[in-house]
Amino acid sequence: MASRELVVLGTAGQTPTRTRNHNGYLLRWDGTCVLFDPGEGVQRQMVLAGVASPRVERICVTHRHNDHCMGVPGVLNRMALDVPGRSVVLTGPQDAFEHLRLLAVVAAAGVEVTVEGVPERDERVEVADVAGSRLSARRLDHRVPAIGYRLEEPPGRTFRADALAAAGIAGPDVGRLQREGELRGVRLEDVSDPRPGQVFAFVMDTRDHPAVVDLLSGADLAVLECTYADRDAELARTHFHLTARQAGLAAARAGVRTLALAHFSQRYPDAEELGEEARAAVAELGAATRVHVAADLDVVPVPPRRQGGR
Known part of the structure; x- marks a missing residue:
C-alpha cells in the first residue's frame, strides 16, 4: 500500500507568525495528493516540505476566507511550471464557487482547472472518488458558509x-x-478477517456543532481547528471557532485515533498550551485519542489499519 500521511504546510489562524505560515495541509493517499485550505505562502511551504505539485489532483477549500484559499493562484502556477497542461479539480462550498473561480482566473496558469461547488447541507454530501475512497462534505457553523471534509476507504478483508x-x-x-x-x-x-476502511477528516473554522462529531466519527486521523484556549471561550463563540477543550471533547466523542490540532491564534506563542487542554478533555471522557499539536512542516502518518471491528 502506498503511504498515507498528512504533510502540514501551515498552522496559523488568520494571521501568520514568525513560526507559523498561513493554513495548508496536504494529504498523501495511495499515490495521489489532496491539498486542503492552501493559504498565502503555501507554494513556498510545499518546496520546503519536498511536496511534488504534480501529485496534487484535487484542492479542497472549506470556505472563502482568504487565509484558507489565497494560496490557490501560487499553487496553480507551480503546477503549470512543473507539468504544463495538467489538470486539477478545485472544490469548495457552493457559496465560495465564484471566489474560487476568480482565484483560478487570477492565476492565469497553464493548468486546466475544474471548479466544483458543494451544496452546504446538514448531512454528508458526496463529493468525489479519491483513489477508491469516498470524499464527502457537510456544513459547519462559521461566519460564512463553510464545510468540513471526510475521506473514507471502503471496508476490506485481511x-x-x-x-x-x-x-x-x-x-x-x-x-x-x-x-x-x-x-x-x-x-x-x-x-x-474483516478490515475497516481508514478514515481521514478535515474540519476547519466552525463553532461547536453536531456536524463536527459526525465528520470525525471513527477517524483514524483528523485535522481539527482549535483557535482559542478555553479561557477565551467567549472569543471562540463570538468569532465562530473552537477552543482546544471543545476540539478534544469532539474527537474523544467521535472515537478519533489521532487528532492533529491546528489553526492557532497568534495570541498563543506556544500551541502546546492548547494541546494540554485538548488532552485533558480526552482524558475526562476516558478516551484513547492521541493528540498531536501540529507544527509547520510536520509529517503525521495515518495510523495503521485496524483489524476486525472498530
Whole structure:
C-alpha cells in the first residue's frame, strides 16, 4: 500500500507568525495528493516540505476566507511550471464557487482547472472518488458558509496466511477468491478477517456543532481547528471557532485515533498550551485519542489499519 500521511504546510489562524505560515495541509493517499485550505505562502511551504505539485489532483477549500484559499493562484502556477497542461479539480462550498473561480482566473496558469461547488447541507454530501475512497462534505457553523471534509476507504478483508496454506490456496488463486467470494469450496470469510476502511477528516473554522462529531466519527486521523484556549471561550463563540477543550471533547466523542490540532491564534506563542487542554478533555471522557499539536512542516502518518471491528 502506498503511504498515507498528512504533510502540514501551515498552522496559523488568520494571521501568520514568525513560526507559523498561513493554513495548508496536504494529504498523501495511495499515490495521489489532496491539498486542503492552501493559504498565502503555501507554494513556498510545499518546496520546503519536498511536496511534488504534480501529485496534487484535487484542492479542497472549506470556505472563502482568504487565509484558507489565497494560496490557490501560487499553487496553480507551480503546477503549470512543473507539468504544463495538467489538470486539477478545485472544490469548495457552493457559496465560495465564484471566489474560487476568480482565484483560478487570477492565476492565469497553464493548468486546466475544474471548479466544483458543494451544496452546504446538514448531512454528508458526496463529493468525489479519491483513489477508491469516498470524499464527502457537510456544513459547519462559521461566519460564512463553510464545510468540513471526510475521506473514507471502503471496508476490506485481511487474509490469514495459515488459513490460506491449510486450504491450499496460493498465488493468483488468492485474488480469484477475493473477487468471487468462494473457490473450490473455500469461502472468503473462512480464510480472512474483516478490515475497516481508514478514515481521514478535515474540519476547519466552525463553532461547536453536531456536524463536527459526525465528520470525525471513527477517524483514524483528523485535522481539527482549535483557535482559542478555553479561557477565551467567549472569543471562540463570538468569532465562530473552537477552543482546544471543545476540539478534544469532539474527537474523544467521535472515537478519533489521532487528532492533529491546528489553526492557532497568534495570541498563543506556544500551541502546546492548547494541546494540554485538548488532552485533558480526552482524558475526562476516558478516551484513547492521541493528540498531536501540529507544527509547520510536520509529517503525521495515518495510523495503521485496524483489524476486525472498530
